Amino acid sequence: MSTNPQAPQAPPHDPSSNKQNPEKLFHTSANHITRNLHHRSIIQKALGGYYLKRDEQKARFSSWQNARTAAASIKYEAINHLDHYLVQFADKIEANGAKVFWASDGSEALQYILAVARQNNVRRIIKSKTMTGEEIHLSQTLANEGYEVVESDLGEFIVQLRQEPPYHIVFPAMHLTRGEISSLFQQKLGSPPSNEPEELTMIARAALRQKYLQADMGISGANFAIAETGMISITENEGNARLSVGLPPIHVVILGIEKIVPRLQDLALLLPMLATAGAGQHLTGYNTLISGPRKTNEPDGPEQMHVILLDNRRTTLLADAEQRDALHCIRCGACLNVCPIFKNIGGHSYGTTYQGPIGSVITPHLRDLQTWKHLSAASSLCGACSETCPVKIDLHHHLLHNRRNAYHLKPNPLEKILWFAFNLFMQSPFLYNLAAPLNRLFTPFFSLLRKTPLDPIRNWTKTRDFPQPPPKSFKELWRQRKKNPPSFQS
Amino acid sequence: MIPNSNTNHYLYPPGSREKILCRIREALRIPAPKRHLKDHCNLDSPQFKYPQQNLEHPYKEDSESSEKKNTKENLHPHLSNHRLWLPPVPQDTPGKISLFASLSQTLRTNFQLCPTYSLAKSKLQQLASEENWKTIYTHSEEWKNTLSTILPTTNVLSTHPHYDKHALATADASITNCECLIAQTGSVLISSTYCGGRNLSVLPPHHVVLAEVSQLVGDLTDAFLFLQQKYGSNLPPYISIITGPSRTGDIERILVLGAHGPKKLSIILIEENPPP
Amino acid sequence: MQISLFVPCFIDQFFPDAALSIVKILEKLGHEVHYPEGQTCCGQPPFNSGYWQEAKGAALHTIRQFRDSEFIVSPSGSCGAMLRVFYPELFAGTKYEAEARQLAPRVWEFSTFLVHKLGVTDLGASFPCRATFHDGCHGLRELGIKQAPRTLLKHVRGLQLIEMSEAETCCGFGGTFAVKFPHISTAMGEVKCASILETSADCVISNDASCLMQIQGILHRMGKLIPCLHIAQVLSKF
Numbered sequence A: 001m002s003t004n005p006q007a008p009q010a011p012p013h014d015p016s017s018n019k020q021n022p023e024k025l026f027h028t029s030a031n032h033i034t035r036n037l038h039h040r041s042i043i044q045k046a047l048g049g050y051y052l053k054r055d056e057q058k059a060r061f062s063s064w065q066n067a068r069t070a071a072a073s074i075k076y077e078a079i080n081h082l083d084h085y086l087v088q089f090a091d092k093i094e095a096n097g098a099k100v101f102w103a104s105d106g107s108e109a110l111q112y113i114l115a116v117a118r119q120n121n122v123r124r125i126i127k128s129k130t131m132t133g134e135e136i137h138l139s140q141t142l143a144n145e146g147y148e149v150v151e152s153d154l155g156e157f158i159v160q161l162r163q164e165p166p167y168h169i170v171f172p173a174m175h176l177t178r179g180e181i182s183s184l185f186q187q188k189l190g191s192p193p194s195n196e197p198e199e200l201t202m203i204a205r206a207a208l209r210q211k212y213l214q215a216d217m218g219i220s221g222a223n224f225a226i227a228e229t230g231m232i233s234i235t236e237n238e239g240n241a242r243l244s245v246g247l248p249p250i251h252v253v254i255l256g257i258e259k260i261v262p263r264l265q266d267l268a269l270l271l272p273m274l275a276t277a278g279a280g281q282h283l284t285g286y287n288t289l290i291s292g293p294r295k296t297n298e299p300d301g302p303e304q305m306h307v308i309l310l311d312n313r314r315t316t317l318l319a320d321a322e323q324r325d326a327l328h329c330i331r332c333g334a335c336l337n338v339c340p341i342f343k344n345i346g347g348h349s350y351g352t353t354y355q356g357p358i359g360s361v362i363t364p365h366l367r368d369l370q371t372w373k374h375l376s377a378a379s380s381l382c383g384a385c386s387e388t389c390p391v392k393i394d395l396h397h398h399l400l401h402n403r404r405n406a407y408h409l410k411p412n413p414l415e416k417i418l419w420f421a422f423n424l425f426m427q428s429p430f431l432y433n434l435a436a437p438l439n440r441l442f443t444p445f446f447s448l449l450r451k452t453p454l455d456p457i458r459n460w461t462k463t464r465d466f467p468q469p470p471p472k473s474f475k476e477l478w479r480q481r482k483k484n485p486p487s488f489q490s
Numbered sequence B: 001m002i003p004n005s006n007t008n009h010y011l012y013p014p015g016s017r018e019k020i021l022c023r024i025r026e027a028l029r030i031p032a033p034k035r036h037l038k039d040h041c042n043l044d045s046p047q048f049k050y051p052q053q054n055l056e057h058p059y060k061e062d063s064e065s066s067e068k069k070n071t072k073e074n075l076h077p078h079l080s081n082h083r084l085w086l087p088p089v090p091q092d093t094p095g096k097i098s099l100f101a102s103l104s105q106t107l108r109t110n111f112q113l114c115p116t117y118s119l120a121k122s123k124l125q126q127l128a129s130e131e132n133w134k135t136i137y138t139h140s141e142e143w144k145n146t147l148s149t150i151l152p153t154t155n156v157l158s159t160h161p162h163y164d165k166h167a168l169a170t171a172d173a174s175i176t177n178c179e180c181l182i183a184q185t186g187s188v189l190i191s192s193t194y195c196g197g198r199n200l201s202v203l204p205p206h207h208v209v210l211a212e213v214s215q216l217v218g219d220l221t222d223a224f225l226f227l228q229q230k231y232g233s234n235l236p237p238y239i240s241i242i243t244g245p246s247r248t249g250d251i252e253r254i255l256v257l258g259a260h261g262p263k264k265l266s267i268i269l270i271e272e273n274p275p276p
Numbered sequence C: 001m002q003i004s005l006f007v008p009c010f011i012d013q014f015f016p017d018a019a020l021s022i023v024k025i026l027e028k029l030g031h032e033v034h035y036p037e038g039q040t041c042c043g044q045p046p047f048n049s050g051y052w053q054e055a056k057g058a059a060l061h062t063i064r065q066f067r068d069s070e071f072i073v074s075p076s077g078s079c080g081a082m083l084r085v086f087y088p089e090l091f092a093g094t095k096y097e098a099e100a101r102q103l104a105p106r107v108w109e110f111s112t113f114l115v116h117k118l119g120v121t122d123l124g125a126s127f128p129c130r131a132t133f134h135d136g137c138h139g140l141r142e143l144g145i146k147q148a149p150r151t152l153l154k155h156v157r158g159l160q161l162i163e164m165s166e167a168e169t170c171c172g173f174g175g176t177f178a179v180k181f182p183h184i185s186t187a188m189g190e191v192k193c194a195s196i197l198e199t200s201a202d203c204v205i206s207n208d209a210s211c212l213m214q215i216q217g218i219l220h221r222m223g224k225l226i227p228c229l230h231i232a233q234v235l236s237k238f
């Protein structure tokens, strides 16, 4: 396979630098990518194997459905007593020698990390995958300040070289073929071309080996924070997170406040579920629990550990009781994998840190409802996401709630009038009964307009045929039938 | 350690702990509906209902239970719940071993069941000669001495109490003990204090684990209980649950082993009790 | 027993055949079909577009139409879900909440009504063809309908049911979504049609007419004139 010229183009790296309206960008990008059959086939192929493995793993559970309810109960408990568990977590991990910093927003978190870096004369930073870091543009900010920042997760490493945001919260480079990655490596790392994923992986491995050993600071995210024991839990497959947090003398971990779970034992359920939903594994390669910097009875480990608890408008979402369960999310990415919208428009079209259904639900809260409401509108509400979510977030209903909230506060005048008229019309059987004859009357007229810009349902007919209205509506047929009932045969 | 008030404390911003907590408390004043317990509409089998009992966490109890005795019941009254839904695990040891073995195969872990210690020794010698081990690391002086006698041509070093990370990075393999093995997931659980630090099991290209059958537990629940019983509330600061060799699927979702961590994971499980 | 028929506006105007087939089937089974003639639309279009206020009038009108009905049967899982699942939410906290809640459990989707309420699986229909079945998302996920239509189709003489890959993936219709985001909707429909064509079936059956409109629209545009039928149309071939 060689590089395909029509490989999907990503928007520029830093979305905040982009002054264009996100809704317009979304439409342009989505329209562009949905027509890209190459993209469509890559994503379908990449996810085909996932579905098989996920179903296999789900089937091993005694009851996947009850496990979901139990997992959701754990997160419900945590989120609805967040103040209690956060304090418990922070106190415990501080007692173990870590320093906890509570950041209201991205800039507070960034300032703190920069302060740590300056204080300790940091030059080189190795980073393992963190979507929370992505959310506050951590890598770019540190790089702009002159630090060398290297992403260590293979997928993240690839998209970093391409100067792109991650395509998917779990599989950041799933939109690329080996050919594209090979030529990227050739260009940026000077490596020989290769057609083997294994060889390409080894090129990245070799490129990163020294970086772990040289780094002055390792930055990671966390998948869970355990209140009971004051631990963070990092889930990964590659071992890059373990190396990034185990070798450098400073470990900075950044996590959203919603990552809390009450007890260590909760992981006995959540870790297998995360692995199953996320990648169809029974457990992810490495699940690492860390409760502090190096202790005297340890041969190694960082001298400092900084834990950054990030709010960044999560409390806004928390305040919406109806959608509070969106904070239960364990970022497994399962809802993206099953979402037909995601599969067709691709991760970059969203223009957000979190793509897919969960991104469409939370971005309006984390950023701004009116600017990001189009994401909630761009859904057929099929519900595949809610069905698959391991913590039972009612995702597709929340899309509906976002639509309601957005238009309640700021209706689109034209639509408002349209629906107002619709409502009146539908309340009157008399008016409604006129629909069928009118329909018949206008159909020949509309057929003339087909394929012209005047066609009122052009958005439909451009790509699809519209059914011919039948000679009689059901209501008319029913009346007719009542007048002369059919003689019962047989 | 962390620079504190006597140095440049002022350089660190103060943080917003109280502000955030205040916002959280304000937000939580309205209770959230339990959407996850919502009755699922299922017209296809009207009798269908999620079992409602046992699903709520009995967290009503205080959080100070850790002060009480560390028995199974006292620690986690709700433990059995998770087990009801998770993949089943055989109760007996042979069943656990065979589950572990079959999962190892899917994970591409090199799993070796050795009835005796002497067989385990020869397995190690075989690995050493196959891969031509020059330098390997282990977690303690004691193991270092034993391994040196088993593998006379290999230079055996220990990460205890200190080691050079650059040297460890060039070692051919690491051999460690573990806290326990987990049958349900085919995993090895290691801790930094007991198993030679945070990097020993991830930096060298081949990680070899030696374990005894008594260390094989059923599931993660048992593994965490084991840790809590062994260490009480003073858990090791670094615990890693290792499931198979390092892997990635980041290129076209095709599985590749040895992304950044060990390319190979070998688990040698010894059935015999240790020699005195 | 007396069974009330709820025929969504959409089926009334474009697929009267599906509703008529249901009448035929229920009458054949010896039931009395009652069709409140004042019914219009369930209000789903404005509701799904986010204009909940504007959906309430039509919704209330529908609730009132069926006030005295014991069983309300709908040929569409989507509109059935609107009545059963979303009305209580739409009217939550208003004085109509009780009415909405009272209506909900009486609403049935056609195929589950036959199988689970009437206990009928074989209607004596015969329809020789190789067919594939598409699950309408609302029926599937809001109402949990999966097996009932398949059970019914299994008993149709001569009909060979071939499951398509990813039968549960959305066809991309989604109401106003289809015209607000025509490109995404069409792409989803194309993926769906590709899995339909893969089965080389000569007929597509679904329990939701709106999905059929989307699937048929795309198949026809592709030049594949495969008939798209509502399940009732197939079951009434006795």
Ligand code: SF4
Pocket (backbone or CB within 6 Å): A277, A328, A329, A330, A331, A332, A333, A334, A335, A336, A358, A385, A388, A389, A390, A391, A392, A393, A395
């Ligand atoms: S919303 Fe659910 S499915 Fe989606 S990423 Fe979060 S936990 Fe996973």
